[in-house]
Amino acid sequence: MQTIKVNIVTPDGPVSETEADMVIAATETGEIGILPGHIAMVAPLQIGALRLKKGSSTENVAVHGGFIEVRPDVVTVLAQHAEMASNIDIERAKRAAKRAEEALRAKTDKLEAQLVELDLKRAMNRIKVYEMK
Template identity: 30%
Template sequence: MTLNLRVLSPNRVVWDSEVKEIILSTNSGQIGVLPNHASLVAAVDIGVMKIRLNGRWSTMALMGGFAKIDNDKITVLVNNAERDVDINLKEAQETFRIAKADLARAEGKRQAIEADVALKRARTRLEAINASPPVSNENFGE
């Protein structure tokens, strides 16, 4: 059995295909979704989504939004998303370095909040590249 996963940002379709499983970062923690999952609407946090397809895992950096799960269809509407294979490691590392420096220099509550969000986005992009796949039953012949 499979799930139909669609990840949409304001300017493009980031993902649209059948998958076996996803692990999604929500505002209340991570959730795993397999076929026949209960219907659900959840706020998506800035974080990494893991996608299992054909026994392999891919990752995607999500920049906040909403997810709807219903009848083995998952629609994820996000502010922005990047697949791990589309993220340039050197650029992501530089963005992270700049975001850390900006947070250290932030003056006032508003600047600190904005810098903290920028740092979280930069960290998520690096995590998407470096994410190690979780263990699945498929790896053990089940």
């Protein structure tokens, strides 16, 4: 079976360089599945899980925004932040979610509330991806 090369990069450096049979990503317009030979495209990513299917196993990555560039032989994820499920500190993510929920209840300024809501989404994404492993 053919595979596709997958590179996940953040401003802090590479997160993963691997190969997969299929890549599933949450884009701004919906979830997409990418197989080897896929047409070239670029799409903005949502805060969500990136799933790398390899045979019967799936590796999950928490991705917090950015872009996905697809070429027939390689997928490059340029993320603001990305974390492999195996590297997520679940207790830290739960504490961050709790702090964000409490801060969200206390915020009256619209901009501050939106920023805290993004913090909450990122924390919830990390928890979800951790639980998927």
